[in-house]
Amino acid sequence: MDSHIIQALKDIVGADRLETAAEELQCYSYDGTGQQFVPEAVAFPESTEQISKIMTLASASAIPVVPRGAGSGMTGGSLPVAGGLILALGRMNRILEIDEENQIAIVEPGVITGKLREAVAPLGLFYPPDPASLKFCTLGGNVAECAGGPSAVKYGVTRDYVLGLEVVLADGRILETGVRTRKGVVGYDLTRLFIGSEGTLGVITKIILRLTSRPTASKTILLLFADMAPAAALVAAMLKEHTPSTLEYLDNTALGLVADKLPFVLPAEAKAMLLVELDGDGQSVALQSSRLDDFLAGHKEILLCKKAANPEEVEALWMARRSVSPAAFNLKPDKISEDIVVPRSKIPELVACAEELSKRFKLPIFTFGHAGDGNIHVNIMLDKANPEEVSSGAQAKEALFREVLDLKGTLSGEHGIGITKAPFLGMELSETSLDIQQQLKKLFDPLNIMNPGKIF
C-alpha cells in the first residue's frame, strides 16, 4: 500500500488507529477456518463518517477493503485474500439505544452478540440468535453471514431480527435501509440483500434489531436411540405439536466421541442422541414439559430419556454436546467442517451418506447439529500433512455436497460461502442466478473492492 494512502488513512482515523506493523497485521490475518492471509494495513474506525471517508479513498485508489468483526467466521468471510485494508470494527461497539417499550435495539456492528443479550436481559428482553461463538462474535459479523444457532428451530436466524441497517457503500455513500418498526414494505428489501452478503456489498455500520420477551425458565431433556432414523422421525413428529427452543442431535460417531463426558453410562446400543430444550416462563415450561412427557411416553423407540433436574445437570448434558468438536481431534489432527442443510426428514439419509463416505474415503466422518431445522455440521477428519488424506477429504466434501443437493438441501445454513464454499456455488445456483448475483455485486461495487474474492 502506497505511503500516501497510509498517510491518508491515518488522517482519517488517527495515526494510532492504523496499524501496518507486520506483527500487528498477523493478528488480523486468520479466522475460524484456520487459513491465513495477511492484510497490508488494519484500520480501527470509530464512526460511520470515518468509514465513509475510508471507502471514498479506497474507491479512488481501488484498494480492497475487508470488514472484520471478531474473526470467528467459518468460511473465510473476514480474510483479506486480495490484501488491502482490514476494517477492524471492534471499536464500533456501542449499544446506541435500547427501546424497551417497542422492543428494539440499535447497535454498532462491533457489539458482541452475548453483550447485547446481557444488556437487554435486565429489561426482560431477549435477542434470540445464539451462534456457538456468541460470547465473542459480533453482531455485524452475524448480520454479514446471517448467523443461526441452536435456538433457530424456535426463534429463527439473524435475518429474522434485523429491521434495518446503516451501510457505507463502496463509493463512500451512506445508505439507510429498512425501518425501526415491526412492519415495513417501502421499496425493495435492501436490508435483507445486505444480510448474508458477507461484506461484499458494503460496510454495515449500524443495525436495528427486533427483540422479544425473555424466557425465564427452561427444561433440558436428553434422548437416546438405537439408530438415527427413529430419532429423525421423532423430531418431525415432535415439531408438529411441540415448540422446543433447541433440538440438537449427535450421530453414532459423535456420540462415541463424548461417551465418557456423559453424566451416565451410555447404553451399548445407543447410536443417536437428541438434546431437547423447552423455554418460556415457569408455568409455560411446566405445561410444555408435561405435554412433552406424554408425547415421549408413547414412543417406545426411545432407549433412554434423561431429564436435567437442576442447572448442574443441564450443564453436564450441554457439556457432552459441546465436547464433540474438541474431542474430534483425537481422531485426526485436522478437520473439514461443513455446514449444510437438508429437509429435516432427510437427516437419516444424510447421516447414512456420511457413514458411507467415511468408509469409501477411509476418513473418520461424523455429523451433529440442529435436527429441528435439518442444519447439520458434517466433520471430515484428516491429517493435512498426508496428501492422500487431503485429496480424499476434498473428494468426500464434494460427494457430500452432491448428496445434499440430491436431497433438496443447501450448501450453507448459517456459515456462509466465503472462500471455502465459493468453488461449489455453481453446484447449487443456476447460471441465471449466478449472473444476477454477479450483476448485483457489480451494481454495488463496480471496482470490486468490497471484500473481493468472496462468494463468487
Next chain:
Amino acid sequence: MDSHIIQALKDIVGADRLETAAEELQCYSYDGTGQQFVPEAVAFPESTEQISKIMTLASASAIPVVPRGAGSGMTGGSLPVAGGLILALGRMNRILEIDEENQIAIVEPGVITGKLREAVAPLGLFYPPDPASLKFCTLGGNVAECAGGPSAVKYGVTRDYVLGLEVVLADGRILETGVRTRKGVVGYDLTRLFIGSEGTLGVITKIILRLTSRPTASKTILLLFADMAPAAALVAAMLKEHTPSTLEYLDNTALGLVADKLPFVLPAEAKAMLLVELDGDGQSVALQSSRLDDFLAGHKEILLCKKAANPEEVEALWMARRSVSPAAFNLKPDKISEDIVVPRSKIPELVACAEELSKRFKLPIFTFGHAGDGNIHVNIMLDKANPEEVSSGAQAKEALFREVLDLKGTLSGEHGIGITKAPFLGMELSETSLDIQQQLKKLFDPLNIMNPGKIF
C-alpha cells in the same frame, strides 16, 4: 397492441386464453384502490414456460406486462397504468406439494391464501399470514406486496414464510431463488428482494412456503378504555409477558361507527377498544388466558373487559371490528385509506395527530389497525365530487405522512407503494436509497416493461 403480437400471444397461451374484447378488459382494469386503467390484452397463462415465452416476446417488443392475482391490492400494484398486457395468474392455482413432515408447501402464485390454509389444516398444519382479503387474495399477490394481517403480531408477515421462489425475469429467463429447507445462506438473498417488489422485477411463478403447526384453540377478549394512551400503554406492557395472536384497536371515531354492532351497550366514556386473541392448543390457551386474566386484573384503566364465551360471541366481537370499513361510508361517500406504521408506543401520538388533522381539514378521519405492531390504517373520509374536500384530503394525507416519519415510522406496513404512495417515496427514502433501488430495477428490467409506473 399490434395484431402480430396478439397472434404471437395466442400462439403461446392458446387463442381461448387471450382476451382483447373491451368488456373483458374492463374486468381486469381495477383493483382495491377503486382506480381504473384498461389493459390492451389479458393473457391467462398456465405454466412457467408460457410466461417465459410471453416475457421473451414482451422484451423483444417492449410491451408492458402487469402480473395480476385477485386484484385486491390497496395501492394499485396490479393496475396497467401504462397499458400493455395483464398476466392474469388465476389459472396457475395449483398447490404443487404439501410436505407434511418438513412443514413446507409449494404453490403456484394464483392459489388463494385461504385455500392453502384449508388444504393444510387437516394435516395439522397452518399458514399464518392473514390479510383481511384472505378468502379471495392470492399468494402470488401476497408475496409481491409482502402482505400482513392481524396475526402478524405473533406470527410475522408473508416475508417470514417464504423460503424460495421461481421467477420469470423480464427477459424470459427462469430464476430459482432460496431453498426448501428451514435455513439457507447461499449467495445474495434474491428471494426477499422479490418479496414486496410488486411485480416490478419479475413474474413470480412458484412459491416455497414454510408452514407451522396449526393452533387448535383460541380465546377472544375485548377491552375498552377512556382514551387511546392507556390502551397503547397496555399493549406495550402486555407484549412484554404475553404473546397474543391478534392485538387490534379501534380509535374513538372508529368505535363510534360500530357502537350499535357491539353485543353490549358501549359505555359513554369508552374512547378506545382493543381486541385481543390468544391461540395455541387447548391447554396452552387455558394457561395463556389465566395469565392474561391476572395481568388485566391489575390494570384499573380498563373500563370493560368482555370475554367471548363461545364462537358466536367471538364472531360478534369480530363483526364489530370488521364493520368499521363499511360503516365509514355513512360519514362520507369516499375514503383515502392509508396503511402506515409507527413504533407501537407512538400510537397515541398518531391517533392524536389524526384527530387534529380531522379538525384542521374538516374531514372525518379515524384510525384502527394492528396495535401490536403499530401498523395502523388511517381513513380520511371525503366526497370526491367536492374539489375542496379532495384538496383537503390530499393535504391531510401528506401531513399524516410527515407525522408518521417524524415518529420514526414508515409509510407502508403491508399494502405496498404501488401508484398511490409512489409520489411520497422520497419523503421516506434518501437519494442514495432511491438511486440504488432504481439501479436494481434497471438491472432486472432494463426496458422497464415489468409493471411500469409502480413504486417509483
